[in-house]
Amino acid sequence: MIGWIFWIGKDVLLPVIAAVISVYIVLTAAASMEGLPLLGRLPAWARRTMILIVFTFVVILLFILVINNLAQVAAAMPRYESNLEILITRNASLLGIEGEPTWENLRGVTLDQLDFRSWVAPALLSLRSFGVTLFLVVLYSSFFIVERGAMARKVVMAMGGEDAGARAISLLARINERIGQYLFVKTVLNVILGGLSFAIMLLLGIEFALFWAVLIAFLNYIPYIGSLVGVLFPVLLSLAQFGTLSMAGTVLATLTMAQIFVAFFLEPRMMGRAFNLSPFVVLLALAFWSALWGLPGALLAVPLTASLVLVLAEIRSGRPLAILLSANGNV
Numbered sequence: 001m002i003g004w005i006f007w008i009g010k011d012v013l014l015p016v017i018a019a020v021i022s023v024y025i026v027l028t029a030a031a032s033m034e035g036l037p038l039l040g041r042l043p044a045w046a047r048r049t050m051i052l053i054v055f056t057f058v059v060i061l062l063f064i065l066v067i068n069n070l071a072q073v074a075a076a077m078p079r080y081e082s083n084l085e086i087l088i089t090r091n092a093s094l095l096g097i098e099g100e101p102t103w104e105n106l107r108g109v110t111l112d113q114l115d116f117r118s119w120v121a122p123a124l125l126s127l128r129s130f131g132v133t134l135f136l137v138v139l140y141s142s143f144f145i146v147e148r149g150a151m152a153r154k155v156v157m158a159m160g161g162e163d164a165g166a167r168a169i170s171l172l173a174r175i176n177e178r179i180g181q182y183l184f185v186k187t188v189l190n191v192i193l194g195g196l197s198f199a200i201m202l203l204l205g206i207e208f209a210l211f212w213a214v215l216i217a218f219l220n221y222i223p224y225i226g227s228l229v230g231v232l233f234p235v236l237l238s239l240a241q242f243g244t245l246s247m248a249g250t251v252l253a254t255l256t257m258a259q260i261f262v263a264f265f266l267e268p269r270m271m272g273r274a275f276n277l278s279p280f281v282v283l284l285a286l287a288f289w290s291a292l293w294g295l296p297g298a299l300l301a302v303p304l305t306a307s308l309v310l311v312l313a314e315i316r317s318g319r320p321l322a323i324l325l326s327a328n329g330n331v
Contacts, residue, residue, distance in 0.1 A: 003288075003292065006292050006293075007292050007293075010292070010293050014133065014293060014296055015133050015136035015137050015140060016140055017300060017304070018133070018137045018296075018300065019136070019137045019138075019139075019140030019141045019144060020140075020144065021183055021300070021303055021307075022055065022137055022141045023141050023144045023145060023148075024176070024179055024180040024183045024184070025055075025180070025183050025184050025187050026048065026051045026052055026055055026141065026145065027048065027051075027145070027148075027176075027180055028180035028181060028183065028184035029051050029184060030044065030047040030048045030050075030051045031047075031180075032184070033047045033051075034047075048145055052141065052142060052145060055138070055141070056138050059134050059137070059138055062134070062214065063131055063134055065210065065211055065214065066211070069208050069211040072207075072208065073208065076207065080240035080241065083240055083241065083242065083243035133296075171314055171315070174314050175310060175311050175314050178310045178313075178314070179306075179307045179310050179311075182303075182306055182307070182310065183303055183307075185270050186221070186303070188270070189220070189262055189266060189267055189270060190217040190218070190220045190221065191217060192262060192266065193216060193217055193220055193258060193259065193262045194213040194214060194216055194217030194220075195213070196258040196261070196262070197212070197213045197216045197217075197230075197234075197255055197258055198210060198212075198213035200251075200254045200255060200258060201213065201234055201251070201255075204238070204247070204250065204251060204254070206234055206237060206238055206241065206251065207237065207241055208237070212233055212234045212237070215230060215233060216230035216231070216234075216255075218299065219299075220262075221299045221300075221302060221303065222286065222298045222299060222301070222302070223282050223283075223286060223301075223302055224282075224283075224286075225286070225298075226298070227259045227263070230259075231252065231255045231256060231259065234251055234255060235248050235251050235252045235255070236248075238250075238251040277302070277305060277306060277309060277325065277326060277327060278325060278326060278327050279327070281305065281325050282301075282302060282305070285301045285302065285304070285305040286298060286301045286302070288301070289301035289304065305325075308325075309322045309325050309326060310322075312325070
């Protein structure tokens with residue numbers, strides 16, 4: 001029943017959950033500004049407002065970046081087709097094609113069998129849905145931050161007394177601190193990975209480097225599969241852009257090195273005990289949320305599951321379950 005509610009309520013719940021995760025990141029970023037020389041002197045509400053404005057600006061830029069790059073990719077398609085034709089002709093024997101292949105006869109058995117026009121309308125609808133979701137995330141995040149100030153007073157009233165309310169507020173504070181720290185650190189790691197990937201692709205001359213770097217950073221929220229898919233897109237583009245297997249291999253090797261550096265060197269040192277999920281639990285969460293919400297569910301699977309474990313770890317009755325869901329029992 002709960003799964004059915006999540007599935008049927010996707011359009012309503014997805015922006016709300018994404019907004020809650022965004023608020024955790026925004027508030028943790030605002031709190032981390034206290035150590036800065038000038039910004040640390042600002043009141044808390046001013047730092048939160050500043051971070052929220054930056055967050056809104058980044059979301060708008062992200063949507064513009066997606067729109068512009070889709071148009072540029074469509075304009076570059078004829079050149080990519082020509083490069084692929086040269087590459088296929090050069091490696092005809094490896095493909096087992098009799099005679100010298102041309103783009104015309106290759107297209108007859110591949111692209112001509114696909115109806116790209118039937119994909120246009122769903123793509124435009126998905127793009128419009130993406131824009132609406134981003135708008136709702138920003139809107140909900142703004143209201144959540146505004147409502148945050150009155151939350152403590154409402155918790156005390158709901159618990160029916162100062163003592164019970166104080167204990168509940170203390171518990172919520174610990175949960176919020178651990179969830180916010182995890183989400184903030186994970187976001188910082190993804191930004192670092194996106195920056196490294198952007199620098200590598202820029203040096204190699206890969207077109208739309210910024211777009212692919214942003215995509216790699218977002219897909220890194222998806223465990224195991226996200227890193228593979230994030231690297232695959234630039235590799236395929238380099239194959240179409242340059243028409244050589246050597247350049248595609250270079251892109252694959254360098255981007256994989258960046259992934260390994262972040263995953264095996266930076267992440268264990270920056271995450272600490274905030275991220276400690278069993279690999280089986282990660283795969284199960286990925287399958288569950290992907291089946292419910294598709295790609296957005298895959299992006300949110302680990303943050304949601306890790307947040308659930310952190311919540312259970314702070315509640316005495318839920319701590320045994322948190323230990324079972326963790327990788328080594330250290331919650």
